[in-house]
Amino acid sequence: MEDVLNLYHEPYDETRPVICFDESSKALRGHERDPLPARPGAVARSDHRYKRNGKQRIHLSTEPLTGWVNVEITEKRRTIEWIDRMVELADVHYPDADCIRVVMDQLNTHKPAAFYQFFPPEYAQAYLDRFEFHYTPKRGSWLNMAEIEIGVLKRQCLDRRIYHAATLRAEVAAWQRRRNTTNRPIDWQFTTDDARIKLRQLYPIETEEDLQIHA
Incomplete structure (x- = not known):
């Protein structure tokens, strides 16, 4: 936790x-019957029944200090999709960076060693030399600022039924373009000092005997 918090305040x-970096999903659902639009004296109404059309995976990367965000939609969420996103960061979005520091959770697909499964050793090592991975603690995913952007995406773009994957990709791409034109960095306020006060139950409790030993 402190590793991530200290990184945020550099x-x-x-x-x-x-x-x-974080991931989510969107279930594709359509209306069985056309919804009724709002009219004077009546709100818009939709039938609670819907048609299922599978699920799509959302992969979101954001640079909190600049407000930049990138979203990719895939059918599956496997290690290869994660590798693709990291390669995209290195080769497309940050080709001139000396080191790309990535904050993410401990999902079993987030395995740096997996670069060796998909690239020759020299290429795998070359990619890994350009990254520095920082993991949020288990049950501490709220420390990942990508969750903030995913929340915004869901409220502004995904809060309705979408049936086709192509429609989902188009809608998300439009949202991403608008979001990146606003240049809204994330103002993260929670610090390590705050954690040691507000989350002190997570830290080891020193007894009087421990304090005497340290003295």
Whole structure:
């Protein structure tokens, strides 16, 4: 936890960007019957029944200090999709960065060693030399600022039924373009000092005997 919090309060360095990465999903659902639009004296209404059309996976990367965000939609969420996102960060979005520092959770697909499964050793090592991975603690995913952007995406773009994957991709792409034109960095306020006060139950409790030993 403190590793991530300390990272968030480092000054901006374009050669060592801090990127938060997280994943979510969107169930594709359509109306069985056309919804009734709002009219004077009546609100819009939708039938509670719907048609299922599978699920799509959302992969979101964001640079909190600049407000940049990138979203990719895939059918599956496997290690190869995670590798693709990291390669995209390195080759497309941050090709000139000395070190890309990525904050993410401990999902079993987030395995740096997996680079060796998909690339020859020299290429795998070359990619890994450009990354520095920081993991949020278990049950501490709220420390990942990518969750904030996913929340915004869901409220502004995904809060309705979408039936086709192509429609989902188009809607998310439009949201991403609008979001990136606003240049809204995330103002993270929670610090390590705050954690040691507000989350002190997570820290080892020193007894009087422990304090005497340290003295």
